[in-house]
Amino acid sequence: MSTPSAHPAVHGHYFVPSPSLYPFILSCGMLTLALGFLLNLNALPAGKWVMLAGFGIICTVLFGWFGRVIGESRSGAYNDWEDRSFRYGMVWFIATEVMFFAAFFGALFYIRVLSVPDLSSMVEHHGYSLWPDFTGSWPTSGPKGPNFTPMGAWGIPAINTALLLSSGATVTWAHWGLLKGRRAQLNLGLAATVLLGCCFLTLQAWEYHHAYTELGLTMGAGAYGATFFMLTGFHGFHVTLGTVMLLVILVRCLKGDFTPERHFAFEGVAWYWHFVDVVWLLLFVFVYWL
Amino acid sequence: MSTAIAHPGNPHDEHYPGGLMRWLTTTNHKDIGTMYLTFALMMFFVGGLMILAVRAELFQPGLQLMKPEFFNQLIGVHALVMIFAALMPAATGFANWMIPLMIGAPDMALPRLNNWGFWLLPPAAILLTMPFTLALFGIGDGAIATGWTFYAPLSVQGGMGVDFAILAVHILGISSIMGSINIIVTIFNMRAPGMTMMKLPLFAWGWLITAFLLIATLPVLAGAVTMLLTDRHFGTHFFNAAGGGDPILFQHLFWFFGHPEVYILLLPVWGLMPHVLSTFSRKPTYGYTAQVYSFIAIGVLSVVVWAHHIFTSGMPIPALVYFMFSTMSISIPLAVLFFCWIATMWRGAMTFETPMLFAIGFIVLFGIAGLTGLVLADVAADAQYHHSYFVVAHFHYALFAGGIMGVITGVYYWLPKWTGHMYSEKLGKLHFWLTVIAFNLTFIPQFFLGLAGMPRRIPDYALQFAEFNAISTIGAFILGFSQLIFAYNIWCCVRGGTKVEARVWEGAEGLEWELSSPPPHHSWEIPPVIR
Numbered sequence: 126m127s128t129p130s131a132h133p134a135v136h137g138h139y140f141v142p143s144p145s146l147y148p149f150i151l152s153c154g155m156l157t158l159a160l161g162f163l164l165n166l167n168a169l170p171a172g173k174w175v176m177l178a179g180f181g182i183i184c185t186v187l188f189g190w191f192g193r194v195i196g197e198s199r200s201g202a203y204n205d206w207e208d209r210s211f212r213y214g215m216v217w218f219i220a221t222e223v224m225f226f227a228a229f230f231g232a233l234f235y236i237r238v239l240s241v242p243d244l245s246s247m248v249e250h251h252g253y254s255l256w257p258d259f260t261g262s263w264p265t266s267g268p269k270g271p272n273f274t275p276m277g278a279w280g281i282p283a284i285n286t287a288l289l290l291s292s293g294a295t296v297t298w299a300h301w302g303l304l305k306g307r308r309a310q311l312n313l314g315l316a317a318t319v320l321l322g323c324c325f326l327t328l329q330a331w332e333y334h335h336a337y338t339e340l341g342l343t344m345g346a347g348a349y350g351a352t353f354f355m356l357t358g359f360h361g362f363h364v365t366l367g368t369v370m371l372l373v374i375l376v377r378c379l380k381g382d383f384t385p386e387r388h389f390a391f392e393g394v395a396w397y398w399h400f401v402d403v404v405w406l407l408l409f410v411f412v413y414w415l
Numbered sequence: 416m417s418t419a420i421a422h423p424g425n426p427h428d429e430h431y432p433g434g435l436m437r438w439l440t441t442t443n444h445k446d447i448g449t450m451y452l453t454f455a456l457m458m459f460f461v462g463g464l465m466i467l468a469v470r471a472e473l474f475q476p477g478l479q480l481m482k483p484e485f486f487n488q489l490i491g492v493h494a495l496v497m498i499f500a501a502l503m504p505a506a507t508g509f510a511n512w513m514i515p516l517m518i519g520a521p522d523m524a525l526p527r528l529n530n531w532g533f534w535l536l537p538p539a540a541i542l543l544t545m546p547f548t549l550a551l552f553g554i555g556d557g558a559i560a561t562g563w564t565f566y567a568p569l570s571v572q573g574g575m576g577v578d579f580a581i582l583a584v585h586i587l588g589i590s591s592i593m594g595s596i597n598i599i600v601t602i603f604n605m606r607a608p609g610m611t612m613m614k615l616p617l618f619a620w621g622w623l624i625t626a627f628l629l630i631a632t633l634p635v636l637a638g639a640v641t642m643l644l645t646d647r648h649f650g651t652h653f654f655n656a657a658g659g660g661d662p663i664l665f666q667h668l669f670w671f672f673g674h675p676e677v678y679i680l681l682l683p684v685w686g687l688m689p690h691v692l693s694t695f696s697r698k699p700t701y702g703y704t705a706q707v708y709s710f711i712a713i714g715v716l717s718v719v720v721w722a723h724h725i726f727t728s729g730m731p732i733p734a735l736v737y738f739m740f741s742t743m744s745i746s747i748p749l750a751v752l753f754f755c756w757i758a759t760m761w762r763g764a765m766t767f768e769t770p771m772l773f774a775i776g777f778i779v780l781f782g783i784a785g786l787t788g789l790v791l792a793d794v795a796a797d798a799q800y801h802h803s804y805f806v807v808a809h810f811h812y813a814l815f816a817g818g819i820m821g822v823i824t825g826v827y828y829w830l831p832k833w834t835g836h837m838y839s840e841k842l843g844k845l846h847f848w849l850t851v852i853a854f855n856l857t858f859i860p861q862f863f864l865g866l867a868g869m870p871r872r873i874p875d876y877a878l879q880f881a882e883f884n885a886i887s888t889i890g891a892f893i894l895g896f897s898q899l900i901f902a903y904n905i906w907c908c909v910r911g912g913t914k915v916e917a918r919v920w921e922g923a924e925g926l927e928w929e930l931s932s933p934p935p936h937h938s939w940e941i942p943p944v945i946r
Contacts, residue, residue: 138940139605141522144440148531156538159582163542166648167555167575182711190527206604208526213600221592228638231671232653232664237418240661267652267659344650346660351651355642 140202147190154182195377208389213391219400222363226404229359233352233411237263241348244268266347273341275349278413285325286409289364292321293402296395298369299364302388304385308378315375318398322368329361356412363401370394431936432815439534442526443936444511449505449833451508452826455501456902458540459819462496463895465489470891473884476876478667486874487560488576492543493561495580498680499587500540502814505822506683509596510622510832514598516927516934517616519607519943524600528593535590543584546576562872564673567654567665571646578647581640588633595626607926609945613707616925617700620707621686624714626677631718632672639668663728678717681813682710684821685752688774690706690925691828692756695771696763697922702755709748709755716745726794727801735794749785753778767792768920769843771827773820776851780816784809787862802872805865808858817856823850823901830905831919835933836912842904845941856890 158179164172197203205210245261247254256268264275276282299314301307333354336342346356374394377383383391431437438450469489481489511529515522523529533731543558550557559572559580570577589649602623604616615623642653643665652658654665689700700706712765722730722738730738756778765771786811791797831837860883865871869880876884918928926945930938 126920138587139521141526141937142442143525144437144442144531146431146436148527148535149439151531152534152538152555155535155586156541159538159542159586163575163578163582166578173814209604214525214528214596214605217596217599217630218592221596221630223634225634228635228668229642231635231668232638232642236660237665240656240664241659243661244656244659264485265659267655267657269657270652270659344645345652345658347652347657351642351653351658351660355651357646358837383913 127361133163139203140197140207142197145190145193147186147193151183151186151190154179154186157182183281191373195382195390197385203387203389208387211389211393215389215396219396222400226356226359226407227355229352230407230411233356236348236352241265241267264349266349270347270350271343271345273339273343273346273350276332276336276340276342276353276413278409281328281335282409282413285328285332286405288321288325288328289402289405292318292325293399295321295399300395302377302392303383303388303391306385308381312375312378315371315378319368319371319375322371323366326361327366329357329364353412356408359400360404360408363404367394367398367401370397430642440530442522442530444515444523444526444529445833445934445936445938447533448508448511448513448524449915451504451511451536454533454536454540455505455508455822456647458496458500458504460898460902461544462493462501463898465493465496467891467895469493470888472874473876476878476881478682478875481874483874484560487562487872488547488558488870491560491562491580492547492558495559495583496540496545497814498563498676500536500543501583501589502680502818502822503591504533504536506622506625506680507591509618509683509687509822509825509829510594510598513829513927514601514619514622514932515605516926517619518602518605518610518928519939519945520601520605521942522587523597524605525597529597532593532597534591535593539583539586539590541881542579542586546574546579564669565643566669567643567646567662567664570643570665571654578644581644584640585637588637590840591629591633595629595656598622598626599630607939607942607945613704614945616686617689617703617706618683618686620710621682621684625679625682626712628682628714628717632675632679635668636672639665639672642668643794663725666725666728667722670724671718674721674724675717677810677813678713680818681821682714684777684818684825687711687821687825687828688756688777688921689759691770691774691824692759693924694828694920694922695768695774696760696765698759698763699924700755701758701761702751705751706755709751712748713745716741716748720745721794723797728796739792739794740815743789746789753782758792764922768827769838769840769847770824771825772847773827776847777787777816777820777824780812780851780854781821784812784817787812800865802870803865804861804869806869806870808861808865811858811861812930815858820854822852826901826905828920829910830908831915832927832934834909834912835915836908836933837915837919838904838908842900845903846897846900849893849900852898853894855917857887857894858890859865860884860887860890 156179158176161172161174161176162180164170164175165289166172241261244256244267245259248257259268266273295314295317299311299318302310302314342350342353344350371394374391377390431443432440438446441447441450466489468480469486472478472486511523514520546555546558549555555576556574557569558576559565559573560576561573565577566582602619633789642651645651652660654660655664656662679931689703689706693700720738720742722734723742726735726738752757767775787835791800791806791809827838828845864880864883864887867880869876915932917931919932920928926939926943929943
């Protein structure tokens with residue numbers, strides 16, 4: 126049979142991992158976590174324990190799976206070709222995260238530009254309104270929402286902006302260190318980034334506490350409370366993940382992983398961190414400031 | 416050609432566990448593709464049984480078989496199962512099996528992720544259908560009863576079935592996103608030397624645009640159902656006017672995903688059609704470049720037209736006009752595709768094997784979906800048709816005749832390549848004619864029902880609608896049971912049958928036909944060079 130001519134020199138050999146049970150167990154863990162969460166939501170028994178079990182399974186699998194990948198990376202299984210796959214994959218994964226946040230920003234803009242002004246102009250447009258006194262200024266908890274004080278931009282949020290922006294700088298400085306083979310600069314920069322991430326999270330926790338206990342600003346505080354907590358909350362969740370990922374990278378750096386030529390894991394996490402940074406800037410402008 | 420090219424860098428190459436463990440642990444794109452396709456076929460029958468129960472209830476006016484609540488659960492879960500657990504996995508199964516073979520890649524770019532993408536599906540299917548079982552034991556009030564669209568405030572007030580469906584959608588979304596990332600990376604990074612983007616097989620092009628649409632829209636659906644979950648349980652007011660939110664916000668977010676979803680289901684099929692038509696017309700594909708640009712144009716347009724699904728929800732006139740004209744403009748690239756399909760067959764040496772019959776059936780019936788879609792895109796006319804059986808008939812012409820029949824085309828076309836055996840042409844042709852006749856028997860009456868004013872998603876109806884509903888139910892049962900022929904034909908073909916050559920079809924062109932049938936466990940370990 127005629128076959129196209131073989132030409133191994135062009136691409137070389139692509140690493141196809143051997144069979145692995147991790148993906149299947151991870152799915153089982155996610156099912157367990159979801160079931161526990163559903164039991165919890167609907168006030169059925171044992172929800173907490175099922176959730177905990179699911180979370181335990183997921184953490185164990187992630188530990189094992191990433192451990193396997195790191196082992197493969199150290200053994201030199203990955204070359205430029207595999208490296209490119211990881212890079213493309215990470216880029217498009219971050220693209221999905223962008224769209225996830227876009228949904229919540231979309232909700233915020235829709236509410237501010239369309240639904241709140243509509244609610245306040247019903248008398249004008251239709252001659253009647255369920256809530257004739259509702260003025261529709263932003264921030265609002267809606268015609269029937271509780272009283273609250275909105276979160277000011279120039280206190281903790283401004284400090285947090287400075288923290289995250291400097292963390293973006295420190296991670297880049299660490300990257301330069303890695304590229305130039307200055308391991309101390311790499312480790313120091315990463316440690317500083319992790320530290321700044323932790324400071325950010327601590328301040329955000331404090332801010333939430335302040336909102337709930339003193340400002341009356343809760344998830345239930347109408348459209349403002351909902352968009353405020355969901356946007357900043359999901360961002361905070363991403364910062365948490367990013368910090369954990371940075372910590373793993375720091376440990377790997379301290380153990381001597383990564384070379385100036387091959388360090389996709391470092392870069393993937395750095396991209397993720399910059400993405401989280403950019404989301405924060407948008408949050409600062411549209412949620413806190415304007 | 417030689418089947419096993421051992422390589423020192425990968426000692427586990429030819430070893431994989433046997434039995435169940437092979438399928439749980441596999442990182443092979445063919446095994447994963449087989450799992451996707453098998454799962455899709457199973458769920459196709461699950462979703463089909465649900466809707467047969469619905470059609471049985473609608474056979475006569477009055478309530479005979481079930482309570483309205485259960486009826487609502489059946490139609491909603493039928494749609495979710497058919498879309499997320501049958502059609503999308505079938506298309507992903509095709510991608511897994513065929514894209515590496517077609518582009519000369521050793522496997523998908525991220526094999527373990529690929530396996531995870533599949534194994535997320537069964538948990539999601541369990542979550543979606545579990546509330547039915549729980550209700551039997553007196554826990555909760557059954558599955559989601561809002562229809563597949565989850566509209567607030569109904570979904571905010573609904574029972575725990577809604578929570579199950581929300582989490583199922585989250586998991587299905589992760590699965591599709593992992594699949595999409597894998598396909599994009601594979602197409603960008605794994606093409607054989609010399610295969611430029613404009614030499615890429617059209618099937619891969621169709622899937623590439625699909626994958627981008629999934630990446631752009633599924634996270635928005637995930638966000639929307641997350642807001643629903645927090646509105647239900649954590650006191651937020653996204654969709655509640657008392658807090659300054661708006662139920663219509665949910666409709667916008669949902670359809671920002673929901674409309675591209677139609678093209679997510681159809682683009683893989685549009686990609687596959689030119690291959691089938693060119694094979695059985697023994698002519699090269701007409702208008703390759705035009706088809707590629709049409710795919711891109713449709714992909715771009717599909718994310719900016721969503722609000723035509725909610726013309727009657729209330730929108731400013733300029734928005735109505737914008738969404739009407741942008742929707743209608745999709746018919747231009749779509750007409751280009753139709754033209755290319757017909758031009759590919761024009762004056763070809765055509766033969767009519769089963770895949771070709773399904774492909775031609777697809778073109779005719781999907782054309783009706785397009786034309787009725789134009790009618791629905793008209794704001795003034797839509798006020799009459801909205802939420803009527805006309806819409807139901809329209810989207811079944813799009814998603815059954817367009818989606819499912821396209822998938823069946825692909826299965827018959829590639830099954831000999833996958834199994835190494837020829838299926839029974841006789842049964843295939845019987846399957847085709849029963850499907851086409853029964854499909855039209857089911858859905859043509861629904862156009863008339865809709866025009867006469869019968870609303871969808873209602874278990875009972877006025878006496879004037881009785882005859883058409885009876886005909887539709889008879890058609891649905893024939894349609895449903897004739898799919899058993901399909902399953903039987905596949906089963907026999909997998910088990911044995913006449914051996915086929917590497918190039919199964921006389922007129923088939925492309926790398927996938929250079930490999931043996933069935934292809935070796937690891938194909939294209941050494942990439943072919945395209946000139």
